[in-house]
Amino acid sequence: xxxxxxxxxxxxxxxxxxxxxxxxLARVQGYIREHLHEPTLNLTEAAAAAFxxxxxxxxxxxxxxxxxxxxxxxxxxxxxxxxxxxxxxxxIGVIAQRCxxxxxxxFSRCFRKAHGLAPGQFRRQQQA
Numbered sequence: 760x761x762x763x764x765x766x767x768x769x770x771x772x773x774x775x776x777x778x779x780x781x782x783x784l785a786r787v788q789g790y791i792r793e794h795l796h797e798p799t800l801n802l803t804e805a806a807a808a809a810f811x812x813x814x815x816x817x818x819x820x821x822x823x824x825x826x827x828x829x830x831x832x833x834x835x836x837x838x839x840x841x842x843x844x845x846x847x848x849x850x851i852g853v854i855a856q857r858c859x860x861x862x863x864x865x866f867s868r869c870f871r872k873a874h875g876l877a878p879g880q881f882r883r884q885q886q887a
Contacts, residue, residue, distance in 0.1 A: 783809050784823055787816060795835055798861045802828045836860070837873045844882045851878045 786809035794800045805828070806816040820828055836858040843854045855866035870878045 780819060780823070783811055783816075784819060786810070787820075791832060791835055795832070795839060796857055796859050798859050800832060800859060832859075833869065833873075837870060840866070840870055840878065841874075841881070844878055845885055854878065 787805050790805050790808040791800065794804075802813050802816060806813045809816065811819070817828060820826060820831055824831055826834070840854055840858045843849060843857060847854075849857075851867070852863045855863045858866065860866035860869070867877055870876075870881070874881055876884065
């Protein structure tokens with residue numbers, strides 16, 4: 760590689776691009792973490808917070824995680840729900856709200872689909 764300065768430049772550019780993608784993804788992750796409790800959390804606002812277009816953010820998330828934005832957010836919400844169920848005595852409705860759901864029944868359906876158990880059952884099983 761030492762004999763080909765053009766190749767070294769291309770490697771540096773690719774490395775910088777990779778770093779840029781990682782930085783952008785980190786900004787998006789931070790934004791989502793801070794706004795996860797908001798039912799109105801959406802792709803457009805998350806992209807704007809990371810200085811990206813919604814289309815590019817969609818592309819970036821699919822490339823880096825294999826998931827669309829909505830699924831990625833739902834996964835983060837389910838992760839938070841598990842933590843709250845295991846580490847607090849809060850009622851399911853309160854946990855649903857803290858995870859960005861306005862409807863406890865919808866939260867329970869999403870949780871059951873993700874974990875095979877209703878939130879209350881999950882909590883009881885883990886505490887047994």
